Amino acid sequence: MSDIDIDIDIDIDGAAPAAHGTETGIAPVWLALAALAASFFHQLMLLMPAALVTLAPAAVFDNWLFWGAGVLGFVLMAWLAQPSRHGSTQHLSREQAPRLYARVDEMTDAIGAPRLHAIAIDNSINAGALEENRGVSLRPTRRVLILGLPLLRLLDTAAAEAVIAHELGHFSRRHGRLGHWLYRTRAAWTAWAASVREDEDDSSPWDRAGANFAELFLPWFSRASEAHSRRCEFEADALAAQWASPEALARALLLIEIAVMRQGDASTTLDLDALRASAEPPAQWADEPVQELIARPPTPEEIAEALRHRQPQGSHPPHRQRMEALGVAGESLNLRPPAWEESAAAQWMGGVWPELCQAQGPWAGAAERLSWAMAHAALVGLDADSQPVLSELPELPESSDEAAWRRLHRRQAQAQAAIEHGRVQPCDLAPSQIEALRRAVSVNSTIVQAWLFDVPVEPSTVAIVLRIDPERMIAMKLSLEQVATTLALTMRLVLPTERDWMPRFSYMTEGLPPELQARVDATPRLKG
Structure with a gap:
């Protein structure tokens, strides 16, 4: 293994020292206090009308039955108002993927991270570290590693292990403790402002006051919380490079970025030949990003774009900064995806892979499969010359307009x-x-x-x-x-x-x- 000298000690009691491409920003302890204060203020704004409704009878009649019912009603409404995060992930059992679990357990112990409660999969070219039930919840926190099926097909085992080690690094350094409150606070006030913007004419003065606060608070809070998130990314990169190698992590980052870029460029197009050929959606959807990269290897221009793709102000640093911190020249990496036999999907998932792809595909749901069948029926019988081109989705206004x-x-x-x-x-x-x-x-x-x-x-x-x-x-x-x-x-x-x-x-x-x-x-x- 190759070691790189990036020692970033992020702790709730102090700021992280600067490293290659990082910034110190606001100390995490003050950022945490700001997040908690803003979250409390959001709950106050959200629940004050409910408190007036549930507790007014008790204040009028001053009876213990009214007070008890009012308090219980307020607590119930406060519980129901808590934000939740729901995704389209599916948890894998150890029986389904024993080799993957065994490898992740070995990496977890070696890195010094706490053991996972579950591994989940989705249909993204991405990976994530999720802490379920963190925050205001009566249930214990559960650590879940999320892996996209296209990601496992895109990477060989060395690159996939580098990505997993990066996510385990977030668990190891307890980034979720502060990250949860940063996400929760930012999402809550963003949703408040958006709901008022959608129907401002019918919004109450109370709602508009909350939206005005959000517009003043969110720009500063987003900059501060995103700076903290970027520091966490550099730290997780360093731990991943120590486990795998800087080159393996760098190769994974660029392959993922270029695959996502191409997927974005193709978001308004569709394989009309596949749609015309069958009323059933394709089963090998997870293989498409790999085949695209094999057919058209990344160009120097695409690599340069991938290196600068991420904006300096965001939750993730630009890839060029990450490469510099890793000591790797992104332009010199071999970015050819592995053959199926060499992919992490083949090595770790084996015979269960087709079943997982069928359950997690972009056309897996009843509505999605019906959408494909209807579009197929529309295309049948049309001449090739009159074949329509998939029109682009109408552009929505900027959120601030x-x-x-x-x-x-x-x-x-x-x-x-x-x-x-x-x-x-x-x-x-x-x-x-x-x-x-x-x-x-x-x-x-x-x-x-x-x-x-x-x-x-x-x-x-x-x-x-x-x-x-x-x-x-x-x-x-x-x-x-x-x-x-x-x-x-x-x-x-x-x-x-x-x-x-x-x-x-x-x-x-x-x-x-x-x-x-x-x-x-x-x-x-x-x-x-």
């Missing part, structure tokens, strides 16, 4: 009102596009009836009015929101880029507004 968000909400409200009052027109899509949509909705058995309209708003919007069978929806374990998402891919395939769309749902057990009912009665159905 409140005027743009208000205009967006106003346009959506205008379109919704026009649909409800029947102020719609016959749809002017091409017959081939209408036929493609007809084939798509025929696949979705929860949709019993459907109609297409044009809504006279800007930008030009297509309304699809749908009647849903609630019993079929429940039997397929779908929500109304998930039924809407099953349409999204098809609409992006069929509609021209400049056209927006909006669904209008109702159950078969309920009626439509009279004006809209009159329009659908006079319009040929897309289905039903």
Whole structure:
């Protein structure tokens, strides 16, 4: 093993000394106090109205029964108001992946980190160290290592061990103790400000006061907490390099970054050939980033972009700074992904790999599989020359552009009102596009009836009015929101880029507004 001389001692009682590419920033003890104070203030702002409601009768009648009921009600509401973090991870049992658990246990003991409670997997090209139930919880804290399946396929065992050692370093140095409160405080006030921004006209003065505080507090707090997070990253890098090697960690960082960059560049495209060929989504999705890098090795320009990709102000340092701290020249690394037999996935997961990929794929859920099948049906029968190109998702305004968000909400409200009052027109899509949509909705058995309209708003919007069978929806374990998402891919395939769309749902057990009912009665159905 190669050692590198980066000794960063981050402790709750003092600031970390500077190392290669790090900054001292605010002392963690003061940052922790700021996070706790801001979190307490958030709870106070959040629960003060509840306290007035639950404790007012006790103050008026001054009876111990009222006081007891009021206090219990307030405690219950305070508990329900606690933020939670839910992800799409699946815990692996030791029986499923004994070789992976054995290797991680060996590394954990060697690094001096506390033993993990579980290893979880997801569908990201990433890894993480999660402490479940930390904070205000009656349950004990559980340490969970999260590994993305594409990550395990992308890296050989040496590089994957470097990544795991990095995450174990976070557990070893107890970064989660402060990191939990930093994340919780930042997320709570960000959500408060966002909720007020979405509906400022109907927000109370109390809500707007909290949003004003968030806008003043968050910029400073984000800078301070992100500086602390960057120091933690350098420290975890140093521990990982001591376990594996600086080169293995550097290679893993760049392979992950370039794979994610390419995945981002392809976020608005799709393998239309695979979509046209089968109504079932591909099973080997985790292998796609590897095959892409093998077919098109990283260029010097991509490597340079990966080295500077991360911004200096963020939770992770720029990769060039991390390479400098590791003493590695990123441009000289061999960034060819391993063959399947040499990958961490093959070495550690073995025969359970296909089963895990099927359960964790991006098309694994009922709504996602139905979305693929509907899009496949829409493409069947279209000539190659008229094959649509997947349109880009509309760009949302910047989070700080409140005027743009208000205009967006106003346009959506205008379109919704026009649909409800029947102020719609016959749809002017091409017959081939209408036929493609007809084939798509025929696949979705929860949709019993459907109609297409044009809504006279800007930008030009297509309304699809749908009647849903609630019993079929429940039997397929779908929500109304998930039924809407099953349409999204098809609409992006069929509609021209400049056209927006909006669904209008109702159950078969309920009626439509009279004006809209009159329009659908006079319009040929897309289905039903």
